[in-house]
Amino acid sequence: MSENREHRLRIALTKGRLLDKSVELFTAMGLDCTPIEHPGRRLVHAIPNYPLDAVLAKAPDVITYVEHGVCDLGVVGKDTILEQGRTFYEVLDLGFGRCRFALAVKEGSDFYGTYRTRRIASKYPNVARAFFEKKGMDVDIIKIEGSVELAPILGLADAIVDIVETGATLRENGLVPIEDVAQVSARLIVNTASMKLHKEAIEDFIARCEAELERRT
Amino acid sequence: MRSTIHTPEGTRDRLFAECRARRRARQALTELFQSRGYGEVSTPEVEFYDLFLQSGSPLPQEAMLKIIDRGGRIMVMRPDCTTPIARVAATKLKSLPLPQRLYYDQTVFRSGDAHRGGSSEIAQCGVELIGAAGAKADLEMVALAVDALRACGLTGFHVELGHAGFFKDLAARMEMDEDEVERMRALIEGKNFAALNDLLEPYGDRPACKALRRLSRLFGGVEVLDEAEALAGSHPALTYLRDLYRELEAAGYGTWIRFDLGLVHQIDYYTGVVxxxxxxxxxxxxxxxxxxxxxxAAFGRSAPATGFAVDADAVAGCLPPEESPRLELLVHFEAGQLSWALSALEGAAGGRRELSPCGTLEETMSLARERGAAGVLTLENGAERLVRL
Known part of the structure; x- marks a missing residue:
């Protein structure tokens, strides 16, 4: 499905929080990221000193672009990967954008102390389902698009599965995290065919990332 | 009544150029298969779900499109070609001596997620060589795979080889429980370099462990076999792959062959070279x-087998589009001239000729103008007359 792009790799970057950190990482790797920082009206940003073009996208679209091979590489959060699944190589944990998926309940409620089927609200129904399947628990999962914290307050759900960074939002709403579901951070993903067809170029990029990540630890 | 004008998710109408490209790929493939002694088989579009359950098919059941028949049994739209062909080989072909060379050119159906841009109808052309074990059969198959992609007209492509036995053997040396092995396999398949390292951290520096840690990176030219040998010691699977490569290289196939020792998908299904x-x-x-x-063996006749399938649409999508031949002439005919008109359709060199359905020559002329034809052909006094536009 992808057109011939000579030998320039194309990377899809997740917009928002992860973008600043991605640019920081690439700059530390020696890439000139000015076109990404000052995008103007352009949608494809060519890195002047490295054979790489960058596009910015919402997290689930990063996965779609990489899966179809219209982008060779992508930077996306593990949260989106866990929720969407799909086929690609997930080669590196980039170490930034760290947070966790947690199970949170109303303060003082006994989540496990009942045989009643519990109802879980989440923006990430697949993550929630996999978590409870592993526990051997049959639960009702209900998808909420906006502020998930509202669901237990309104009495719609017994608990939520959501991204937790500091836990401040939960506390303000009288919720407490009782269990970690999964750790989240930004990942470098690669299209399966690109990895094979542009091996040298992609390995060079991965090696530069790894060297910088190594230096940071 | 509201009319339905869109096709079901994952399906689409294909017009002219797309059909031609697909047809061309399928034709190139089937002609090649025939020339190597493969005979065509065709299996039903619907099969019992049990067939795939019984064979231990690696496809998850949610990937299969299901129908319930009148007796209440679950049927599936053919989700893969190999399982039905294995059934045929073990039953209908039971009395024939092995090996049997079979090819197919049929559609498989998969049920994918909505709005992913994936196709749930896949035009597969493939071969199965049933009843032949060993290097010669594997060589035939790999060479045929390269030739198949060449025959389609592809230039920039690789065929990469792996070996299911290499991973299975390394994993067996690790004293891991089944779940852990599966986690490791998934990380290798996904080339999840960092997570694989973390998972193997507690297992120390045994040769098997060192090799497994590198396994997802062991892809590329024949040198990856050397690297694997340096890590894991000599191994029959590596020797086997190297011998295959030597033969393939000598036969001129070297440029297209790569290796990926981290090719560990469907590991319970594949038993050797993948x-x-x-x-x-x-x-x-x-x-x-x-x-x-x-x-x-799942169908009662144990036989070694190997094969592959080509996604004809994916291949056709990689080729430059071919323009459809333009309309050259409309053939205008009167009562009693049908036989002449039909013969006039043939013999067009560059463009396409069509019969004019119009009653009068004037109408034909105006239709020809509208359709962008170069002229109109008529028969007058027993002789063809060409009216150019």
């Missing part, structure tokens, strides 16, 4: 296959 083809312009493998010696 391979995949990647082409410039396709975001996923366009060819996939390998040795599956255990499959036909």
């Amino acid at each position: 391979f995949r083809g990647y082409a410039d312009g396709a975001g996923n493998a366009v060819l996939s296959g390998g040795r599956y010696d255990g499959l036909t």
